Amino acid sequence: MNFRNSLNTALRALTVNRSRSVLTILGIVIGITAIILVLSIGQGAQGLIMQEIQGVGPRNISIVPGRNVNSPSAIAASFLTNSLTINDLKALQQKINVPTLSAISPVETTIFPVSAGSQTYQATIDGVAPSMQQIINISLTQGYFFTNSDVTDASHVAVIGHKVETNLFGNQSALGKRIMFDNQTFVVVGVVGANGSSVFTNPDQTVFIPWSTMQNYILGIKYFHRIIAEADSVQNINRTVNDITLTLRSDHNITDPTKDDFTIQTQVNLANTVSIITTALTLLLTGVTGISLIVGGVGIMNIMLVSVTERTREIGLRKALGATDRAILMQFLLEAVLLTGIGGIIGIALGTFFSAIIAIAIVHFSGLNWQFSFPYMGAVIGIVVSAVIGLVFGIYPARQAARKSPMEALRYE
């Protein structure tokens, strides 16, 4: 029997029992739908995070205290949070240490309700150096960004985002006005124009103050949680990272690179880390949904066994008319593979449909720049996996059918 004829025979058998066929493949449909959903949402989430990372700026380098967690024993080291100090900042600022560094600023972040008169606004407070303006590329509409001498003096001056201004002062200018948080009064010396958000901060909703003021009067600490450095060009980023590493090691008297008490993040290695994490999560979820495929496969096997029994006389007839064992085996195997294959295709269509709807909903309700993506690999895997399930779970019933004696099959009541 040639393939086209076998295909027609199998298709006819499936359409004769249409409702049963639909119920049989439901398990496969749900399984493949779930896999496509997980993969598509995984890709969407990864894309979103990657966009954010791209927003960091390719020249920016983030230095945080503690060791990168690359082994269980390093987990304790990741809590070494006080290793970055003012001495490190000064050393890094030396041209001779890091010649390709174009700007550097600590970032200390906290949140306070900021008030002016009767108005209050929940703002992010960032303790930074003046060079932060260059690093995150923001422009002021009024006033100036506080100066290095404000940092030296730990002055109570503030540069506020335009949302902070409108919420506290309405249409009036905030320049020269006083704002209060943490029971301290700050003078507004500059106002930031409307900006998009970046990964570090959303300047529109932020109050920038000198990092020294933040350390001394608000946090009461003598170390940094994060230092942002900027390389003078993208080409020099590796060199800059290298120089920063060497400077900090000599500063901290570290000779063994595995004992580093700081971690340097760039766009590239941040992207790698995120990619590893999201891929691992996606694989895990795919594995879980894969279990439903096995359940679906068992369902297929059950129905195929019933079908083989029901069609015993047909099998006997076909054998009497000259069908070989192999031809019968192929017929039932093809039916199983066709069932699961169709289930897989429906699952891919449904999964794509639902993940597109989810993508639209996310964009609509959260305003995130979420991109729907069709998981091509997932679709290919889905079809292959469902066909393989048809083969694996169809082979037993098909062999039962092929082994039947033609005489006994014909006499079956």
Place this chain on the structure above:
Amino acid sequence: MNVIEVEHVSKTYSDGGETTTVALRDVSFNVREGEFLAIMGPSGSGKSTLLHLLGLLDISTAGQYRFDGKNVEMYSRDEQAYIRNAKMGFVFQAFNLLPRTTVLENVKLPLAYSQVPEAKWNTMARQAVEAVGLGHREQHQTSELSGGERQRVAIARALVNNPQVIFADEPTGNLDSKSGKQVMSIIQKLNEEQGRTIVLITHETATAEHAERVIRLKDGVIERDEKVLHRLRPDDEYVK
């Protein structure tokens, strides 16, 4: 020349335990090419078992069966399937047509398992359908046909591969007498006009009298093997 040679064939069924049933005991006979043989006997006489053995649907427990000059024990399962397909045609009491399938598709079924190129299938199937007088029904679903018409479709299906022997197992058993006569007339004509060898199983004397020769079985043993003296003629009313 003998197309079927049966020598001392026995068939015993065992249910796995101690009870065994002897269905055929030391049966011997030959069938000439072009002969029309009827095998008669009451139910339980072993005639169906005999037909299953002759049609390679089952194997004997003792004795030798040569089909077309060759001992069938020499054939593998696949070769047996090939012989059933190319050299034998089957007509069953219960018609055994595929449901929800057209007449033509049913008749094509043996061709699907044959070496015949697909381009010839339609022509061959149409010829067979014409031969049983159902040309005007070829696109009908088998469920739309009467019992007699269904059995004629089954005969067409048995014919389509140009088999050497047609085995008919109680072909009139499920039919009223008029349809039965019609079916028997077609079978007899196939024998007389196309020279096909027919082995017919029946328990009705009237049906058996269409044949040239009758073997009577009783309790698995051949009781009589004789020529039919007054053969019934094909009823021309039913055959084109």
